[in-house]
Amino acid sequence: MSVAAITVTGVIKRFRIPLDRSSTLKYRVTHPLSSSRYRDLLAVNDITFDAPRGQFLGITGPNGCGKSTLLKLLSRIYVPDSGTISVAGRVSPFLELGVGFNPELSARENIFLGGAVLGLTRKQLAVRVPRILEFAELEEFADQKLKNFSSGMGVRLAFAVAIQADADVLLMDEVLAVGDARFQEKCFDVFAEYKRQNRTIVLVSHDLGSLNLYCDRVLLLQNGRMIADGPADDVTSQYRRIVGAMSDDDTAAPSSSTESALGSERWGSREVEITEVRLIDQTGHSHTVFPAGGYMRVEIDYVVNSPVQDFVFGLGFKRADGVNLAGPNTKTGGHRMEPVMPGARGTISYTIPAVDLLAASYKLTAVVYNSFLNHAFDHIEDVLTFRVLDDKGRVGMVDLRGEWAETRQPGE
Amino acid sequence: MLTDIQTPPRERASQYFVGERASAFRSNVNLTRELAVSSFKLKYTGSVLGYAWSLVKPLLIFGMTYIVFAVFLLKGRTSKGENFPVELLLGIVVWTFFADATVSSVSAIAGNGHMIRKAYFPRWIPVVASTLSATMTLAVNMALMFAVGVPLGWFHIGWATLLLPLLFVELYVLVVGIGLLLSALFVFYRDLGHVWEISLQLLFYGSAIVFPFTLIPQRFRMLVAFNPMAQIVEDMRRAMVTNVIPWSGQILGRWTFVPILAVAVVFALGFWVFRRRAPRFGESI
Numbered sequence: 001m002s003v004a005a006i007t008v009t010g011v012i013k014r015f016r017i018p019l020d021r022s023s024t025l026k027y028r029v030t031h032p033l034s035s036s037r038y039r040d041l042l043a044v045n046d047i048t049f050d051a052p053r054g055q056f057l058g059i060t061g062p063n064g065c066g067k068s069t070l071l072k073l074l075s076r077i078y079v080p081d082s083g084t085i086s087v088a089g090r091v092s093p094f095l096e097l098g099v100g101f102n103p104e105l106s107a108r109e110n111i112f113l114g115g116a117v118l119g120l121t122r123k124q125l126a127v128r129v130p131r132i133l134e135f136a137e138l139e140e141f142a143d144q145k146l147k148n149f150s151s152g153m154g155v156r157l158a159f160a161v162a163i164q165a166d167a168d169v170l171l172m173d174e175v176l177a178v179g180d181a182r183f184q185e186k187c188f189d190v191f192a193e194y195k196r197q198n199r200t201i202v203l204v205s206h207d208l209g210s211l212n213l214y215c216d217r218v219l220l221l222q223n224g225r226m227i228a229d230g231p232a233d234d235v236t237s238q239y240r241r242i243v244g245a246m247s248d249d250d251t252a253a254p255s256s257s258t259e260s261a262l263g264s265e266r267w268g269s270r271e272v273e274i275t276e277v278r279l280i281d282q283t284g285h286s287h288t289v290f291p292a293g294g295y296m297r298v299e300i301d302y303v304v305n306s307p308v309q310d311f312v313f314g315l316g317f318k319r320a321d322g323v324n325l326a327g328p329n330t331k332t333g334g335h336r337m338e339p340v341m342p343g344a345r346g347t348i349s350y351t352i353p354a355v356d357l358l359a360a361s362y363k364l365t366a367v368v369y370n371s372f373l374n375h376a377f378d379h380i381e382d383v384l385t386f387r388v389l390d391d392k393g394r395v396g397m398v399d400l401r402g403e404w405a406e407t408r409q410p411g412e
Numbered sequence: 413m414l415t416d417i418q419t420p421p422r423e424r425a426s427q428y429f430v431g432e433r434a435s436a437f438r439s440n441v442n443l444t445r446e447l448a449v450s451s452f453k454l455k456y457t458g459s460v461l462g463y464a465w466s467l468v469k470p471l472l473i474f475g476m477t478y479i480v481f482a483v484f485l486l487k488g489r490t491s492k493g494e495n496f497p498v499e500l501l502l503g504i505v506v507w508t509f510f511a512d513a514t515v516s517s518v519s520a521i522a523g524n525g526h527m528i529r530k531a532y533f534p535r536w537i538p539v540v541a542s543t544l545s546a547t548m549t550l551a552v553n554m555a556l557m558f559a560v561g562v563p564l565g566w567f568h569i570g571w572a573t574l575l576l577p578l579l580f581v582e583l584y585v586l587v588v589g590i591g592l593l594l595s596a597l598f599v600f601y602r603d604l605g606h607v608w609e610i611s612l613q614l615l616f617y618g619s620a621i622v623f624p625f626t627l628i629p630q631r632f633r634m635l636v637a638f639n640p641m642a643q644i645v646e647d648m649r650r651a652m653v654t655n656v657i658p659w660s661g662q663i664l665g666r667w668t669f670v671p672i673l674a675v676a677v678v679f680a681l682g683f684w685v686f687r688r689r690a691p692r693f694g695e696s697i
């Protein structure tokens with residue numbers, strides 16, 4: 001039986017939007033008897049749920065659905081108008097990265113300030129400063145003012161400080177929206193560690209890919225009400241159905257810019273030309289970060305420029321350091337490409353039900369050759385980079401899908 | 413080929429969580445101190461003279477008021493045996509603290525909106541921190557005044573001087589009370605910043621900072637002495653500088669309790685208003 005870390009019962013939060021300007025003394029003095037008029041906005045409307053210890057809970061929904069308000073209620077920044085919230089243990093006191101930071105102070109001074117907001121004492125922080133700077137990769141910049149940092153450096157420092165939070169329940173608002181794939185991997189490492197320590201994490205995000213990747217469970221909010229609560233996959237796909245035409249940029253696919261990559265090392269006579277290469281996750285969205293053992297589909301869009309009799313599509317999977325992992329193609333895969341007329345367009349896909357690669361960066365090469373594989377129509381080396389994340393901390397390159405078993409003779 | 417297969421050892425996050433958990437009280441004290449120290453630092457970074465400004469400023473004000481009041485206006489009008497220039501300096505130093513501390517705490521909540529909106533911590537912390545950072549300046553100024561004044565025989569140290577710490581406590585309670593009241597109300601009524609600036613001017617002249625208390629006509633003396641700032645400054649002068657001027661108690665007689673009660677009322681009011689308003693700060697800023 002699990003112990004509830006968070007219990008939320010019938011919570012209502014109402015915002016009063018003033019219809020007139022009553023926030024100046026002049027108004028108060030000149031309209032002493034007028035009771036101010038308000039428009040009530042039910043930001044969070046009767047929400048009830050509980051989360052057991054160690055759960056990674058996601059909260060999502062369209063803009064203005066109340067997800068950030070709910071998070072602020074959990075953190076005590078807001079007080080509910082009715083209902084109760086109880087949290088077992090200490091709640092991390094901040095929601096965003098870099099709260100308390102001051103651009104005029106040095107990285108070191110900001111560590112003490114940001115750490116103090118987290119509830120850490122000077123003594124505790126003094127011990128951790130070297131580690132924080134190392135994690136943020138800012139050892140040489142310890143005494144530089146924050147205002148001279150690039151935004152990436154600032155985020156790294158803020159994250160390195162934020163993970164020091166000594167709390168049982170961690171609340172995060174869109175922290176994953178910032179930072180590149182490498183930063184996200186660091187986030188993931190930290191989250192995995194939190195989970196091992198049986199801490200509870202609440203993540204507010206509208207990046208459905210991240211929610212699927214990280215969360216055990218997702219709550220879906222709309223107009224202040226909770227309309228779904230369940231496993232991440234189910235809820236995020238329900239969200240897509242409900243919201244319907246949710247635009248792609250809402251699900252921030254990090255740097256899946258095929259356009260720029262198409263210009264990398266490329267050769268071929270272009271009778272058949274590759275126009276785009278995409279990686280698709282199980283939710284049907286283009287992504288460049290995948291969980292180990294997760295679903296992945298490679299899609300190649302092509303256009304035929306001159307008539308060709310026979311052609312073969314192929315892929316090359318390489319680790320970032322160049323080690324070749326796999327080179328599937330339509331010929332060995334038994335998929336015959338029919339002859340086509342110039343001007344024809346098409347998409348060919350390669351579906352991997354479970355990517356049995358382990359955490360690392362990988363490069364994808366996409367090619368189209370003649371049937372003897374000795375003439376390149378189009379060959380794009382390293383067209384895409386993708387990343388595999390693994391929450392189990394496994395070592396190596398592949399999951400061999402083996403199983404452990406044991407037989408034992410009883411000892412003395 | 414082994415080298416190909418080995419992945420670089422991944423950074424393990426576990427090494428980043430260590431140590432004992434601090435109690436809520438210690439965390440709060442620590443945050444207060446960090447905020448106070450950093451705002452003290454920030455006030456003077458980027459300026460050529462740096463910390464020296466905290467000394468130069470009251471000295472300049474002292475110089476000006478000394479020439480205007482002690483040299484021109486009040487020549488020959490101070491009591492016999494009175495050391496008015498030192499009284500004036502003490503008054504200016506104490507007043508500078510009062511003005512700095514209250515003005516900076518007006519915006520302690522509203523001006524830290526980014527923190528209040530995004531993080532939870534007891535809301536009194538930024539207010540107390542801003543009064544503490546003014547206290548640091550006061551401490552430096554007082555120390556310097558003693559360092560220079562004692563060898564020069566500016567001060568009249570006696571048993572009465574023992575009252576000084578109590579007077580500073582009274583002053584600090586007053587400042588925190590005003591700070592809590594103004595910072596809480598300023599979130600909802602932004603005119604308060606201007607109102608307080610003007611009130612400070614009024615209080616400055618109503619607290620007998622730049623002239624001896626005895627210059628006030630007899631029938632107004634009690635009224636002025638009801639003002640806690642007048643009482644605090646006057647009693648500090650009596651405790652530190654000269655024994656020829658009266659204690660506020662001698663002026664007020666059986667009404668001695670009024671300025672002390674006023675401080676208590678201001679503090680209680682500030683505390684009450686702040687506590688009532690604090691839960692709404694996050695959504696109101």
